[in-house]
Amino acid sequence: MSPEPTAEMRELEDARTRVEELRAEIRYHDHRYHVLQQPEIGDTQYDLMFRELVDLEERFPDLVSPDSPTQRVSGEATVEFTGVQHREPMLSLGNVFNAEELAAWHTRAVRRGERDDLGFVCEPKIDGLAISLIYEDGRFVQGATRGDGFRGEDITVNLRTLRSIPLVLNAPAGTLPRAFEVRGEVYMSKAEFARLNEERRVAGEQLYMNPRNTAAGSLRQLDPRVTASRRLDLFIYQLGWVEGNRPVDSHSGAMAWLAGLGLPTNPLTESFATIDEVARFCETWVERRDALDYGIDGVVIKVDDFATQRVLGIVGREPRWAIAWKFPAEQAVTRLRHIEVSVGRTGVLTPFAALEPVFVGGANVSLATLHNADHIRSLDIRGGDDVIVQRAGDVIPQVVAPVLSRREGREAELVPFEMPATCPVCGADVSHGDDEAAYYCSNRRCPAQLSRGVEHYASRGALDIEGFGEKLAFQMVDLEFIQSLSDIYALPDRREELLAIPRIGAKKLEALFANIEGSKQQPLSRLLVGLTIRHVGTETARALARHFGNMTALQDAALEELQAVNDIGPIVAESVFAFFRDEENAALIERLRDHGVRIDEDTTARGGPLEGLSIVVTGSLERWSRNEVEELITTLGGKVSGAVSKKTSFVVAGEGGGSKRDKAETLGVEILDEAGFLDRLREHGWSAEIAESRT
Ligand SMILES: [Zn+2]
Known part of the structure; x- marks a missing residue:
């Protein structure tokens, strides 16, 4: 006979039930939000469930499982990805560009398939990265890049961070094949691309070129946290290999089945009975493409029936049963009249191309970016060259490369690019550090x-x-x-x-x-963004404002103090420090103050369970990012300090965090681990209600 369960065992069982309940809820809402784009609950409610789950898993580590929604961002940064052999090669597609070519493909398929009643499925061809996902016993176990089609890279930890990828499929136990593969296209939406670039623009950083490259770069980040911070999306476009019997006998059946399991499939997919209808569908998308929030570069057409697909087979590396209708190229060739240079707010000189106007990607283009001097030099782009210009969706047009074959006989007309020695606007000297690609106008009154x-x-x-x-x-x-x-x-x-x-x-x-x-009433962080301090973008400005609370404290901060602010690196700290040491800047801030700009009002919260406490956070915490925990502390009325002193109320020490912990020990300041800090928050009356009221 088993003894009576102890109180601990009962508690564990209760926790297990609740954890499973929460996970199911969170999965359900992830699917509503990220796949169906029809959320049922607000962010706050979602966050509360999520926090509760994190909390329970922390108290009962035995309950943590890799498929828990809390484990999406897990694993440490790696040095390199391991290779993965695809069980079945990831093929490429043949192309057609118009209705005649499509009809020719159809005729061949009819002849080979020995039937003229082929049914077709058409879907927008996403301009992203092909990936393979493997599910075993309904759980996501491996994700890989396409690579060369035969061998890709294992990017499972990064793909786990995509919330549209279910970690557990929505199917009763025992109803799924033991293992199977699905293939999809990961992409970055235009909105997310714009958000990322806006962040970079504000921080005075080089802009990303286009969503596709940015998505590719994001997927291949060695640190999954970086991938998680970019909101990537995915559409599944195909059922790959299946262990045992396929549960469906057509592509459209497979897509419906996968959607039912919670995988994201493209709702714009349509089935047609004749090739003429297919051609019309493709033609309409040439017009409609710009209305989508993601880039597409064509339409993929597949023969629906799996049996017919097998009969049609593969030629070379392309299946005969599928074809891509590619949209007209979004590249064009035009004459580069000359290379001009513009001056940015930090004084950076940026070359750009003045072009003979050309129609490309649905718009007339006469200006295009050349990125920087290194880019021009490495491609040897010269004034007077015929160049390939590319434009995709909302992205800034760019010069891809010169057409070298068109130089013949015109060499004398071409002007190699040189960065001007003086500012094209004010005529001041141009300075250039050896360690960076940028050139600057040296006149601050430019x-x-x-x-x-x-x-x-x-x-x-x-x-x-x-x-x-x-x-x-x-x-x-x-x-x-x-x-x-x-x-x-x-x-x-x-x-x-x-x-x-x-x-x-x-x-x-x-x-x-x-x-x-x-x-004048904007918060300090906005003003810090507006002042054009090199390397200070929105996030840094918020961190500074949160830490120092008002302008005077920030102005007076010693370099060490700035370096101690969480999330601020040494280069940024030095830049901020130098900015405030500068007399002209000090005078500017004084004048802003005289005009009544709100810069000295302490923006940290008053009242709250942590009021009057000075808290130092060190090392990395599991539950919160640095920014989050600091925000939490200040919202609860506490003050976050960068350095440990006798006045420090307590230190929250996560993983790592050596010297501050040592200092606290020396001074006899209380040190709390993350769990202890949580308990302390609860003691101080922190509860879900407070967490809710702050959002
Ligand atoms: Zn200038």
Whole structure:
């Protein structure tokens, strides 16, 4: 006879039940949100369930399993990926470009298949990366890149971070084949691509070229946390090998079956009975493609019936039963008139191409990016070259390469590129550090830098002054109304002079003045973004604002103190430190202060369970990122400090975190591990309600 279960055992059993309940709920809502895009609950509710699960798994580590939703980002950064042999090769597709070529493909298929009633399935061809996913006993066990079709790379840990990939399939036990493979295309949406690039733009970093390359780079990150921070998406387009019998006998049947298991399939997929209908479907997509939130470069057409697919077989590395209708190329060749250079708000000189206008990717293009001097040099792009221009969706047009064969006989007309020695706008010397690719205009009063700086200051991620765009910024600098950022706040005093400028009406001006006034109330982090401090983007600005609370504290911070702020690296700390040591910058901040810009109000929360406590966080925590735990502490009224002193209330020490822990020990400051910190939060009245009220 088994003895009575102990209290601990009962507690464990209760926890197990609850954990399973929560996982099922979370899986369900992940599917609603990420696959069906029809969420039923808000983020806060979701977060609460998620936190509860994390909490339970922490208290009962035995209950953690690799398929738990909490384990999506798991595993450490690796040095390299291991190779994976595909059990069945991942084939490529033949191409057709128009209805005639499609009809010819159809005729061959009819002849070989010995039947003329072929049914077809058509789906948009996603411009992404092909991947293979293997499920065993309903659980996701391995994901790999396509590689050369025969051998790819094992990127399981990265693919686990995609929330549209179910870690457990939605099927009763015993109803699935023991193991099977599905294939899909991972992509980055246009919106996510724009978000990432906006972040980089704000931080003054080089922009990504296009969503496809960015998605590829994100998937092959050695650190899965980086992949997780990019929101990648996926469509499954095919059932691969199956151990045992296939549960379905057609492609459309397979897609319906996979969708039922919770895998993301493209809802735009359609079936047709005749090849003429297929051609019409493809033609409509040439027009409709721009309306999608992801890039497509064609339509894939498949013979639906598996038996017929087998009869048609494979030729070379292409199946005869499928074909891609490719859209017209989004590349075109045109003459590069000359290479020009623009000056950014940090003074960086950026070359760009002035082109003979050309129609490409659905738009007329006369300007294109050349990225930087190294890019031009490595491709040997010259003024006067005929160049290949590429444009995809909303992406900035870019020069891909010169057409070398067209140089013959024109060599004398071509002008090799050299970065100018003086600024093309103000004529000041151009400086160039040996250690970086960038060239800078050395004049900090350069009107080009200032006008870009004003535009940035007023932009949405910064002080958000609506109506203050590129044109007005340029005009105000050009007419010398603005000679420093703080002059923006002096504009309302110059109403009469401004009204004398053509095309600036009284009504527009009033609205602008109101927006300028309103911007004074923006939080400190926005102002820090707006000041154009090198290497300081939105995230860094938030971390600084959270840590120091007000401008004076930040201005007075010693270099060591800045370096101690979580999430801030040494280069950024030095840049911030240098910025505030600079006299002109100090004067600018003083003027902003005089104009009533809200910079000295302590933005950390008052009241709350941690009020009056000074807390140091060190090492890495499991439950929260550094940013999250700091935000939590400040929201609960506590102060996050970067350095341990006698005034420190306690230190939260995660994995790692050596020197601060030592210092705390020396000073006799209390040290809590993560679980202890959680207990302390609860003691101080932290509860789900508080967590909810802060969002
Ligand atoms: Zn200049």
